[in-house]
Amino acid sequence: MNNPILLIIQREFLSRVRKKTFLLVTILGPLVFAALLIVPGILASMPEDDKNIIVLDEATLIIPEEGRGEYHLEYLDPRENDFRTAKKFFSESAYDALLYIPSGENWDPDFIKNNILLFGKEDPSINMVQFLDGILEDRLNKQKLLRNGVDPEVVAQSATQVSIQSYTVGEEGEEEQQSATGLKMGLGYIAGFFIYFFIFFYSVMVMRGVIEEKSSRIVEVIISSVRPFQLMMGKILGIGSVGVVQFIIWVVLSGGIYLAATTLLFQEALAEQAAAGPGAAEAASIQGFEVFDQLRSINFPLIIGGFIFYFFAGYFLYSAMFAALGSAIDQEADSQQFMLPVTVPMIIAILTAANVIQDPNGSYAFWMSMIPFTAPISMMIRLPFGIPIWQVFVSGAILIGTFFAMVALAGKIYRVGILMYGKKITWKELYKWLRH
Known part of the structure; x- marks a missing residue:
């Protein structure tokens, strides 16, 4: 393995997965998340005291x-x-x-x-x-x-309740499907939140890794063997691979916990329906078919593929910026003045998620999913609603192009800042490095 980037990726990956904190967070993460989902439901279903x-x-x-x-x-x-x-x-x-x-x-x-x-x-x-x-x-x-x-x-007899059944029609007029708006809203918001969490979490991890190596002067030894750009890309890809492994483990464990919990709840529901009589069982069966029809109207392969793409693309985009910021400062406490402007687009995207959900095909939702710094979150919120596929490709192309441009700019900052110590860095100074 002579490629220096691969060596750095291996070092970053192994140094993190061997830590006890990695194992602890990886195992406890799904348990905590499952508890946050299941425990409130159990508590809410418990009858109040008389x-x-x-x-x-x-x-x-x-x-x-x-x-x-x-x-x-x-x-x-x-x-x-x-x-x-x-x-x-x-x-x-x-x-x-x-x-x-x-x-x-x-x-x-x-x-x-x-x-x-x-x-x-x-x-x-x-x-x-x-x-x-x-x-x-x-x-x-x-x-x-x-x-x-x-x-x-x-x-009372004149009162009328209207229940509008919404459907989606294909471009060629094929058979209509129930749109499951409520399910799509929940799925979109959860997907957008997870994208926000993972991008921010692992991008900050990249910045901290750069600061640690710089403050301990280890980077001076590493730079003697590899170029600064190779070091930056190796760190980004290495920590990204840690995120992928951790995410896969979380999905498997969370899925197992969820299936076990839903199986138990389903068995209890069946017992209650059997005790209630055949009418309740028939009503539950009809409701189950309605839920199945709603699930069929959601393009899960597109959502899963979109989640993988926007996670990696968003992570690479933001981690490049965070790596550049980490190289420009000596202590993590100095990062606050730079982190807020960088993370504002993500914060705006997650805070205005309700606007996107309310009108996923509106102008606001469209442009939020085209702006590369907000696209990972906003597009993931829109995907369950079945948006035109060309918008996904255009958004993805813009995001990839912005990533390459940002890597080039971040590389300039990283090359200058990684060996600079004891100087208070300002935005004006960063601009000079970009022009260098």
């Missing part, structure tokens, strides 16, 4: 049977109790909350809705407030209708 709510309903809005599930409503007789006595009774009781509904003058719904009070021994949960809001809004709406001579039943 809550006992005492109600003083002077407006007689709530029907006694309207308590539900974990919320048990018990009533004080408004003919024998007022707000003061109800509050005193609540403070001395074991009830969790007190709901007070005033009658006002002539039982005016507008007055009532603005003067309903809820007291708790602890802060009332959002679920409790939403539960009570739902009951009271329904009852007050009916009262308003009756006061205006409108039968609430007629209004």
Whole structure:
């Protein structure tokens, strides 16, 4: 192996994968990520403790049977109790909350809705407030209708909910497919976030590696055997290969954890459906077919291929810039003034991801996916929505061209900065190096 770049790649790769921190992060990363996905769902599915709510309903809005599930409503007789006595009774009781509904003058719904009070021994949960809001809004709406001579039943029967089914049609008018907009939104955002995380994480790793070698003066020995440009490219490719290995391990471990968790949850769901009867099983089967149809409408090979390409292209682009920055400074603390301008495009892309998701074929989304510094994130967000393939090729070509141009510019900075010590570097100084 006489190629110096290959030797540097090997050195960078082996020096990192042999570290205990690499093994620790590689193994714990998927576990932490899986926990972030699974644990909130498990906690959300756990039933809340039963809550006992005492109600003083002077407006007689709530029907006694309207308590539900974990919320048990018990009533004080408004003919024998007022707000003061109800509050005193609540403070001395074991009830969790007190709901007070005033009658006002002539039982005016507008007055009532603005003067309903809820007291708790602890802060009332959002679920409790939403539960009570739902009951009271329904009852007050009916009262308003009756006061205006409108039968609430007629209004209820006239209410119409529209559910628009969206489809995609091929260029040649082939069979339509369900578009699965919600699934594509989630997939696009997750893909964009992962691209952002990996590019930033491994590019910073390149910068730190350059700073460490420069501060320890090891680079002076290495430069005597290889050219600065070869050292920079070897470091970029070596750390990139570490990222690829780590990412593959993460995908395999995360996939295994996800399959195991979903299998257990699926078995529990099947048991619940069997207990619920054949009707529930049939409804679940129909829902499963709908999800399958939605998955079929997504071009997963394009998304996977796009993720691999934009990860490597984005990483090479940003790692070249970070390597140049690392060569220009002596300590990592000095990097802050240079890092922000370099990372601003990525930050803007991830912060405006919602704009791209809301209109993936709009002008903003299009130009964000064409600008090379934001394309890795914005294009990955757009890919699940089935954008024209020519846009992918144009975006990729611009990104590759920008990468080669950036490598040439970064090489100029790296060549000068890697052997320069003790000088405070400014943007003006970097510009001089580029012209050198």
